[in-house]
Amino acid sequence: METRELRYFVAVAEELHFGRAATRLGMAQPPLSRAIRQLERRLGVTLLDRTSRAVSLTAAGSVLLREARAALDAVDAAGRRTRRAALAASGEPGLVLVMKAGTSGELLPRLLDAYAAEPDAVTVEVLLCGIGEQERLLRDGRADVALLHRPFDSASGFDSEELRTEQQVAVLPVGHPLAGRAELRVAEVAALADLPLPRWPRHDGSYPEGPGPQVRDHAQLYQLIALGRAVAVLPESCRVHLRDDLTTVPVTDAPAVTTVIAWPPQSRSRALAALVRTATRLSYGDAGHPAPEPGLVPV
Structure with a gap:
């Protein structure tokens, strides 16, 4: 054909x-x-x-x-990657990293700062996308590497390294009756009549979804929550840049969320390998473990 x-x-x-x-x-x-x-x-x-x-x-x-x-x-991806390889060989800018807008809190700035300090670091362009779009952008060659969040995102078909695992929290308007609770359960959040869970662009049953408005990105989601139109269950790192009119309560039975750095398995980019090693070194340091020996991170 x-x-x-x-x-x-x-x-x-x-x-x-x-x-x-x-x-x-x-x-x-x-x-x-x-x-x-x-x-x-x-x-x-x-x-x-x-x-x-x-x-x-x-x-x-x-x-x-x-x-x-x-x-x-x-x-199409083969064509894009071929053109990007030619640009890299000619000394033009380097890597495109894609992630959901409004996620990964302090992780991304730390990663970019640590990588920039590497002797052979190249420019990293950060591509912010809507919910559920990182996989497509990585698969079709418009990005070299992605930050994904399991179980929300699939890393199937990619090489990946786990960076951190965190619990989830309910994001509520300040002043809501449940805002003062020490903890909540998923069923309690899903049962809120005044604050429905949102509908996501792509839904595979790995996280709660409700009858509320469909959301495209986290900025829109936070606005809807502040207006009293929705509630959400998100990784606890969302607290880093949370608006003043929102608050969080731990959801004890929500599945843990693991942030991974993922890239196409056929990649042979030295710059990408260095970025992955930097990310892995940071994650091991956060966990209090020694970083892996050079060369043990598969790229």
Whole structure:
């Protein structure tokens, strides 16, 4: 299969309309239809059920849509990483680190300061993203390294090192009846009628979600909590930059959150290896353990 054919198929499968897909691709509809039929003949399967009124995916088409997206993402990522490697070889700036806006508290400044002190440090561009976007940006090559938070984020398919584990807290408006409690449980937070849990952009059941407003980032979430429109259960490091009109209460039965630094397994960047070693050294120091010997951090 050619990447051109896969792009054609993904457009049709997402639009479920040959006319709209042709417009999206900037081509006429007849050659698009012929290309899809040729792809079906080559694979020996029917990818799309077509009637005079509608287009729908078959079971085989659904599988190809998922695999084609992954393949096209990999091709695009290969191009981006190749261009970034050429820039690095020419002496132009270095690493792109992606993280959720409003997370990791004091960890990121400490990491950047410690890495900048390394003799061969390169410039680190920090890319702040919305909730659940770091994995995609790392997978598609727009970032070299990411700070992820399990169980919220998946590090599957990446190499990674654990940096720290922390408990979670409920974030409440100052003055709320529960704000004075010494501790809470997840069920108590979820049962709040006046402060619903928010809906997240991507939800896999690894953390509580409720009927409240959908949130894009932590700045929006904190604003909604301050207005009395939502409550949230977040890692305790959120206290570092918490607004004055918000407070926190420990949630004793919420799952612990582990911050990891993650990168593509095929990376051979010396600058990235140095950044990972710096992050690991800081995490070992915070835990009171000696740092690993040089070369033991896999990059």
